[in-house]
Amino acid sequence: MTTYRPDPKILTLGSEFYDPVSPAEFPKTIPRFLNERWAERVGLGGRDAAAWASNFCRFEPLPDNLTEPLALRYHGHQFRVYNPDIGDGRGFLFAQLRDNDERLLDLGTKGSGQTPYSRHADGRLTLKGAVREVLATEMLEALGVPTSKTFAVFETGEALERGDEPSPTRSAVLTRLSHGNVRIGTFQRLAFFGQAENIRMLVRYCLENLYGEPAVEDAENALRYFDLASSATATLAASYLAAGFVHGVLNSDNINVTGESFDYGPWRFTPDWDPEFTAAYFDHYGLYTFGRQPEAIHWDLAQLAGCLSIVADGPALSGILASWSGRFEAALTQAMLRRLGVRPAYEADDRRLAGALIRALATKEASIDRIFFDWRGGRDPGADRYPSDKFREFAQRLEGRATPQTHPYWSDDNPCSMQIDEVETIWSAIAERDDWKPLTDKVTAVRRMGEAMQQDARAA
Numbered sequence: 001m002t003t004y005r006p007d008p009k010i011l012t013l014g015s016e017f018y019d020p021v022s023p024a025e026f027p028k029t030i031p032r033f034l035n036e037r038w039a040e041r042v043g044l045g046g047r048d049a050a051a052w053a054s055n056f057c058r059f060e061p062l063p064d065n066l067t068e069p070l071a072l073r074y075h076g077h078q079f080r081v082y083n084p085d086i087g088d089g090r091g092f093l094f095a096q097l098r099d100n101d102e103r104l105l106d107l108g109t110k111g112s113g114q115t116p117y118s119r120h121a122d123g124r125l126t127l128k129g130a131v132r133e134v135l136a137t138e139m140l141e142a143l144g145v146p147t148s149k150t151f152a153v154f155e156t157g158e159a160l161e162r163g164d165e166p167s168p169t170r171s172a173v174l175t176r177l178s179h180g181n182v183r184i185g186t187f188q189r190l191a192f193f194g195q196a197e198n199i200r201m202l203v204r205y206c207l208e209n210l211y212g213e214p215a216v217e218d219a220e221n222a223l224r225y226f227d228l229a230s231s232a233t234a235t236l237a238a239s240y241l242a243a244g245f246v247h248g249v250l251n252s253d254n255i256n257v258t259g260e261s262f263d264y265g266p267w268r269f270t271p272d273w274d275p276e277f278t279a280a281y282f283d284h285y286g287l288y289t290f291g292r293q294p295e296a297i298h299w300d301l302a303q304l305a306g307c308l309s310i311v312a313d314g315p316a317l318s319g320i321l322a323s324w325s326g327r328f329e330a331a332l333t334q335a336m337l338r339r340l341g342v343r344p345a346y347e348a349d350d351r352r353l354a355g356a357l358i359r360a361l362a363t364k365e366a367s368i369d370r371i372f373f374d375w376r377g378g379r380d381p382g383a384d385r386y387p388s389d390k391f392r393e394f395a396q397r398l399e400g401r402a403t404p405q406t407h408p409y410w411s412d413d414n415p416c417s418m419q420i421d422e423v424e425t426i427w428s429a430i431a432e433r434d435d436w437k438p439l440t441d442k443v444t445a446v447r448r449m450g451e452a453m454q455q456d457a458r459a460a
Contacts, residue, residue, distance in 0.1 A: 013202065022113070071088035122160065135442065142450030183255060233297050240293050
């Protein structure tokens, strides 16, 4: 069992980066989702129900950790419009600790009450929103996307009014486990106020605590950090496409500088390889469609470059930014082959295989999940099922790439998916009958798929 290792490094940054806040007092503490497997990895396993409620609904401090929650300060572009009036408006940083890989992880909240950045909102989270975040994070983790983990969800016994779902609706508080909570918007706030020394300090914090890199001379630190963040965000964008995932709101305050996906609102998995598929009903101009997500993340990264130009060489930053497309293409090739379950070979051959796979997916002869499932490990379902020339081209590229897939999941009749109809059905069972079994069953099925992908990847 992993030992609990508290490490509240955020305090080294000082009070300019956060505001102490108090959690809301909720009428009820009903556990709805407790992530026991990740609790084990951070030394918080084997806890009873009272301990879970104490720390993750009433937010009593963990031993030797933060003594009070901290609402983090940041700005950000929201749908390309700069907003200096945001920050942690319904969440806070509760604790920091190390996992069994020595990574510094944050326990942050969603729906834990009002903060100085709530802007007249109630600081609460709907139970439906919490259930949707459980489903998103579990599916993305199984598919190999770098994502935050939903750590705990408690129903809190309040009735909330919301304009975008039937109200009053049930309330919840969610705790997520993240590899850092520093956003591009965190740097934007410091740049907005011209705080060069705080930018340098935050760069050092990110290098040392999030990337495990030694800090050196300040200008070099910023360039090294930006180089790492560029690779991480390229990997994130590629992983979204390979998963068929649409985040929905890729604002600069929603981009973690470690390249870890988090904060799931109007997310969806696109059924088909459809570049125009949109998750958010309010994304009227299709800014964050499935196919435009790489562009959106690159645009956000450019805002980070602008912030760092205060403390580092602008042309050098521009050169790193210009290399992002190449990094994304390489990361996309790797992500597509990883989900396909075949071994990498020569770089040029891998790129041609990934290109053939994308052209085959674009025919929409089957869903994204079905295609990856049927062709997993280099197996060929045959021309009867996939008759188009694009799939025959893909099959030719796959020759000699077969990798045995031993997990029984690959013998199932259908792949595990997470389409919106099933998400709504799971929620309906909770809303109408307080039936949590469909959610539990789905999480079990998703984790089984993830185990299959990991097992056979290790065997390869």
